[in-house]
Amino acid sequence: MSWEETYTIWNKQPDLAPEVREDLDKIVNDKEALEDAFYTPMEFGTAGMRGLIGAGINRMNIYTVRQATEGLARFMDTLDEETKLRGVAISYDSRHMSQEFAFEAARVLGAHGIPSFVFESLRPTPELSFTVRHLHAYAGIMITASHNPKQYNGYKIYGEDGAQMPPKESDMITNYIREVDDLFAVEVADKDALINDGTLKVIGSEVDEVYLENAKEVTIDRELVAEEGKTMKLVFTPLHGTGGMLGEKALRQAGFEDFTMVPEQAMPDPEFSTVEHPNPEFTEAFDLAIKLGKSQKADLLVAVDPDADRLGAAVRQPDGEYELLTGNQIAALMLNYILTARKKAGNLPANGALVKSIVSSEFAAKVAADFGVEAINVLTGFKFIAEQIQHFEETNEHSFMLGFEESYGYLIRPFVRDKDAIQSLVLLAEVAAFYKKQGKNLYDGLQELFEKYGYFAEKTIALTFDGIEGAQEIKDLMAKFRQELPTDFAGYKVIAAEDYQASSRQDAAGNVTAINLPKSNVLKYFLEDGTWIAVRPSGTEPKIKFYIGTQGDSEADAQAKCEKFEKAINDFIKG
Numbered sequence: 001m002s003w004e005e006t007y008t009i010w011n012k013q014p015d016l017a018p019e020v021r022e023d024l025d026k027i028v029n030d031k032e033a034l035e036d037a038f039y040t041p042m043e044f045g046t047a048g049m050r051g052l053i054g055a056g057i058n059r060m061n062i063y064t065v066r067q068a069t070e071g072l073a074r075f076m077d078t079l080d081e082e083t084k085l086r087g088v089a090i091s092y093d094s095r096h097m098s099q100e101f102a103f104e105a106a107r108v109l110g111a112h113g114i115p116s117f118v119f120e121s122l123r124p125t126p127e128l129s130f131t132v133r134h135l136h137a138y139a140g141i142m143i144t145a146s147h148n149p150k151q152y153n154g155y156k157i158y159g160e161d162g163a164q165m166p167p168k169e170s171d172m173i174t175n176y177i178r179e180v181d182d183l184f185a186v187e188v189a190d191k192d193a194l195i196n197d198g199t200l201k202v203i204g205s206e207v208d209e210v211y212l213e214n215a216k217e218v219t220i221d222r223e224l225v226a227e228e229g230k231t232m233k234l235v236f237t238p239l240h241g242t243g244g245m246l247g248e249k250a251l252r253q254a255g256f257e258d259f260t261m262v263p264e265q266a267m268p269d270p271e272f273s274t275v276e277h278p279n280p281e282f283t284e285a286f287d288l289a290i291k292l293g294k295s296q297k298a299d300l301l302v303a304v305d306p307d308a309d310r311l312g313a314a315v316r317q318p319d320g321e322y323e324l325l326t327g328n329q330i331a332a333l334m335l336n337y338i339l340t341a342r343k344k345a346g347n348l349p350a351n352g353a354l355v356k357s358i359v360s361s362e363f364a365a366k367v368a369a370d371f372g373v374e375a376i377n378v379l380t381g382f383k384f385i386a387e388q389i390q391h392f393e394e395t396n397e398h399s400f401m402l403g404f405e406e407s408y409g410y411l412i413r414p415f416v417r418d419k420d421a422i423q424s425l426v427l428l429a430e431v432a433a434f435y436k437k438q439g440k441n442l443y444d445g446l447q448e449l450f451e452k453y454g455y456f457a458e459k460t461i462a463l464t465f466d467g468i469e470g471a472q473e474i475k476d477l478m479a480k481f482r483q484e485l486p487t488d489f490a491g492y493k494v495i496a497a498e499d500y501q502a503s504s505r506q507d508a509a510g511n512v513t514a515i516n517l518p519k520s521n522v523l524k525y526f527l528e529d530g531t532w533i534a535v536r537p538s539g540t541e542p543k544i545k546f547y548i549g550t551q552g553d554s555e556a557d558a559q560a561k562c563e564k565f566e567k568a569i570n571d572f573i574k575g
């Protein structure tokens with residue numbers, strides 16, 4: 001069907017939901033906007049389906065949410081009755097339409113007789129992951145667009161282990177979703193009737209309590225926290241999202257008493273009024289925290305994204321300014337702390353594993369190796385880290401030590417199976433307390449790791465290409481890398497190149513070996529000085545991402561090298 005035909009069907013709907021009708025009326029004379037909204041259904045990417053809120057099959061609205069849920073429900077109809085009746089746990093963030101979408105999903109499941117457990121109010125993504133496991137539900141749905149700007153929303157599907165569904169399962173569900181071709185014919189049950197007959201259960205603090213009980217496991221050195229936690233000053237911002245309530249409780253129960261939430265960002269706000277990109281990867285996320293931090297002389301500032309699965313941090317330096325840490329650095333600091341503590345306590349397992357993505361730093365891997373811990377590399381997407389954890393649990397092959405991605409996501413204890421900024425907040429505060437006790441800060445700790453393991457620097461460059469044309473430009477750029485085969489970057493020779501789509505690695509001598517990972521549109525180059533460069537289209541935003549990981553003789557030298565490689569990448573793109 002052409003996009004014009006699809007659009008006509010939507011436009012002719014007599015009782016289109018008012019917010020959808022309103023959006024359609026806005027773009028009715030804008031051919032480009034209409035085409036973008038109707039030319040293709042949303043794809044299931046790195047983290048489920050994510051898109052602009054609005055009218056169309058390429059947009060987040062009650063109809064596309066119904067369609068996705070109908071696909072899941074039809075799939076669940078094929079299961080035995082007992083499994084099906086385990087139901088689906090549902091949570092949502094602070095965005096426009098998030099709560100509506102969550103209940104809409106429950107109504108679709110209800111029409112199939114599938115029970116749902118929906119939070120009474122917004123809750124973090126990691127808590128939803130936890131809830132699936134805790135309630136022994138068969139699946140989970142999280143309505144969120146994470147850190148994207150306010151115009152977006154999204155839909156993540158979780159499997160029974162509490163992890164986002166890996167490709168095989170999500171492809172299967174996607175097939176069921178694609179079969180739902182009439183979005184307007186999806187049956188929905190009445191919300192109140194479902195609540196009355198117990199098919200839809202509203203859940204809340206009873207689940208929070210069990211999550212928090214589990215979160216106690218994150219603290220390693222209770223004495224240290226009890227001592228330093230009283231005086232260490234923290235500023236914490238949930239960036240208008242879901243992280244405030246659990247973040248505050250988790251910090252408090254661990255023993256951190258002196259923390260303040262950035263007041264302007266403490267309350268959930270779908271407009272993200274004080275920060276356009278509520279993403280701890282961006283310095284903008286720290287603007288207000290830094291202001292407050294300076295006035296309070298806070299030791300550490302922590303920002304978590306609106307669905308509370310990403311975390312960034314800034315450290316107070318002796319001159320009163322704040323130094324931002326990257327996700328890779330935070331992971332290295334946390335890992336070093338965990339492994340050091342376990343070694344000291346004599347319970348460092350012989351089969352420990354760090355799980356990280358192929359575009360994340362080798363810094364933490366170097367720390368791991370020093371402790372005899374293996375670093376396992378997986379594709380981008382926390383679901384692949386969770387998949388490893390599940391595998392460890394089934395085979396006892398490894399003991400899970402830490403999982404992380406460069407994009408500011410970490411998991412410490414596997415009672416959650418997605419990245420968890422609440423756990424990370426508690427652990428990072430403890431790591432900061434550890435250094436504080438020695439008269440140092442996290443940045444000093446980082447310098448110690450650099451001295452021991454090498455000066456690592458990383459940079460992620462994300463270029464935005466919006467709309468249909470943008471998507472094509474991203475494809476063209478990927479094709480350019482494949483066709484023109486870069487032989488060097490900034491004068492450093494490429495000694496091996498990996499193409500994860502072709503599952504092959506080729507070295508300079510032309511030897512080809514297989515890569516044992518699922519196929520994915522990623523290219524990675526290894527240079528003669530140990531630098532690596534990777535490129536891939538984002539699976540959550542209209543962006544192409546370049547990743548650089550390098551080392552130098554000093555921090556400044558490593559950073560300068562990063563800049564050079566960034567320029568080389570830009571030259572290659574333009575050339």
Ligand SMILES: O=P([O-])(O)O[C@H]1O[C@H](COP(=O)(O)O)[C@@H](O)[C@H](O)[C@H]1O
Nearest residue numbers: 046047146381382407538539540541
């Ligand atoms: O956005 P979040 O916090 O849900 O995070 C999601 O997106 C990140 C970036 O993915 P991409 O580079 O494909 O955009 C992934 O690393 C992460 O695993 C995924 O859960």
Ligand SMILES: [Mg+2]
Nearest residue numbers: 146305307309
């Ligand atoms: Mg997020």
